[in-house]
Amino acid sequence: MTETKSPKSKRRPWVIGGVVVVLGVFVYLLYGGLDKNVVFFLTPQELLAKGTAGYDVPVRLGGQVKAGTVKWDDKTLRLTFQVTDGKSEVAVQSSGAPPQMFRDGMGVVVEGRFGRDHVFNSTGLMVKHSNEYRAPKAGEKPQEMYKTLIKGSGS
Amino acid sequence: MTSQPVAWNPPRQGRWPWFGMFAFMFLIGSQITALVTSPPDRDMGDLEKILYVHVPSAWIMSVTFAIVMFYSLRYLWKGRETDDLAAAAAAEVGTLFNGLTLLLGMLWGKPAWGVWWAWDARLTSTLVLFLIFVGYLSLRSFVDEPERRAQWSAAVGVLGAINVPIVYMSVRWWRTLHQVQSTPNTVDGIYVLGLRLNAFAFLFVMIYLVRRRYEAMCLDRAADHAEQAAALGEK
Numbered sequence: 001m002t003e004t005k006s007p008k009s010k011r012r013p014w015v016i017g018g019v020v021v022v023l024g025v026f027v028y029l030l031y032g033g034l035d036k037n038v039v040f041f042l043t044p045q046e047l048l049a050k051g052t053a054g055y056d057v058p059v060r061l062g063g064q065v066k067a068g069t070v071k072w073d074d075k076t077l078r079l080t081f082q083v084t085d086g087k088s089e090v091a092v093q094s095s096g097a098p099p100q101m102f103r104d105g106m107g108v109v110v111e112g113r114f115g116r117d118h119v120f121n122s123t124g125l126m127v128k129h130s131n132e133y134r135a136p137k138a139g140e141k142p143q144e145m146y147k148t149l150i151k152g153s154g155s
Numbered sequence: 156m157t158s159q160p161v162a163w164n165p166p167r168q169g170r171w172p173w174f175g176m177f178a179f180m181f182l183i184g185s186q187i188t189a190l191v192t193s194p195p196d197r198d199m200g201d202l203e204k205i206l207y208v209h210v211p212s213a214w215i216m217s218v219t220f221a222i223v224m225f226y227s228l229r230y231l232w233k234g235r236e237t238d239d240l241a242a243a244a245a246a247e248v249g250t251l252f253n254g255l256t257l258l259l260g261m262l263w264g265k266p267a268w269g270v271w272w273a274w275d276a277r278l279t280s281t282l283v284l285f286l287i288f289v290g291y292l293s294l295r296s297f298v299d300e301p302e303r304r305a306q307w308s309a310a311v312g313v314l315g316a317i318n319v320p321i322v323y324m325s326v327r328w329w330r331t332l333h334q335v336q337s338t339p340n341t342v343d344g345i346y347v348l349g350l351r352l353n354a355f356a357f358l359f360v361m362i363y364l365v366r367r368r369y370e371a372m373c374l375d376r377a378a379d380h381a382e383q384a385a386a387l388g389e390k
Contacts, residue, residue: 013247016231027321038228039330040275093286099269126268127371129198131337133206133346136197 041109043085047120054114061090061120062109062128070104083108083120090114094122102126165373171366176341178359189349195322196346202267209259210337211357212252217319219361224316227309239305239384240376242312243295247363250288250338257281258288268332277327277333284322287315287338338380 041062047054061083069082079094092110102108107128112121159210189207196203196293226242229235261271262279272278291311298304 016228019231019310019313023240023310023317026314038276040273040332044257051201077321100200100266101202102199106198124270126270126273126332128332129267131334131341133199133203133337135194135343136347147283 012020031072043090044083044090045085047086047090047114050083055103055116056113058111058113060094060111062107062108062113065102065104065106067104083110090120092120094125096125098125099127101129120123165377166370168367168370171370173369174359178363181359182353182356185349185352189353193346199267200204202263203346205259205263206342206346207353208302209256210350210355211262212256213258214354214359215357216249216252217323218358219245219252219365220288220316220319222321222365223249223312227312227316230305230309231313236305236376237302237373238299239308240372241369243308244365244372245304246288246291246308246312246315247368248364250285250292251364252304252357252361253281253285253288257285273332274332275331276329277322277331280318280322280325284315284318287311287318290318291315296382301379 006122042050043059043063045061046060046103047061063083063085066082066084067091068081071080073076077095077097079096079098080092082091082092092112094110094112102125107130109126109128110120110122111124111126114120179355180286186207190204193203195201222245223242226238226245230238232241257278260281264273265271291308294311295304295308298307324330324337342350
């Protein structure tokens, strides 16, 4: 294949250099300022550390469902549990059935407000899945675990 | 400035249609193998099957945008029209895989997380990547002058591709709802085979699509050049 070089081809390295520098600065401005402050949720410890500033403002709280704290009332559809980060716990109150994967020890993110009574009123519950893919151990039935949780802990 | 007519010799399809047959057969085989060999996950149950489409899409999307980066830079360096077309072909296919990644992720997110979408750093940066490349493709259809189109596209192509490592690292740099990358340590061996097979299947399909779009774009440009030459000849 024959090529005819444009007269500008000698200047190309400069053009590329310019483009790369400009884009680099652009990307830095776009993402660099975000730093570590871009958190999708606060941990219980961070929320409690806010003190009174943490009350009654829309916020997301994330952590693990503390084992043994889940209570589900199938009459009122009220769900309560504690979210823990291993250091602190926050009591959460939610309504409606949780996502299918909700259970003891699972990661969760709740949206809502932290009340002065130190109960987090959740208006949205998300399950945060880990990066693990595990085959069930012998005898374990994944779907059953959820059913037991929802049906079993009522009233 | 006008681009000078180039003696065009568009690439031939050769055995590429056969490669395409192979790629799609391999994909079907990999999907079946993965679905048959994988037990339901302990937490996710059958939602685990997303591993064989969402993850390969995301990986191959990244590879495809790396191709865009390579040809865009080489176009800026050498000014060869074929490099511009190769970058464009890869950008089209990359956008396809980017869209698939988002869509399949949402289909998993609803049952697993309980929401279709969350504005965390991973999802947002992946959407930004998608929008940049939708912009890239619109730009190409708006600018008629080939050399200017190529230069602008190359700049946008590089800008877009720079986002790929940011998307990849977003789950480590920022606290997100999206989980961090799985590794062979966090994925049971029984799921790994299906994932790897499908990663190769998506790679083959991507190579095939990029190649055929590149051929088509070259034919398109060759037709333009012939038209131009004929018009000049008539004067």
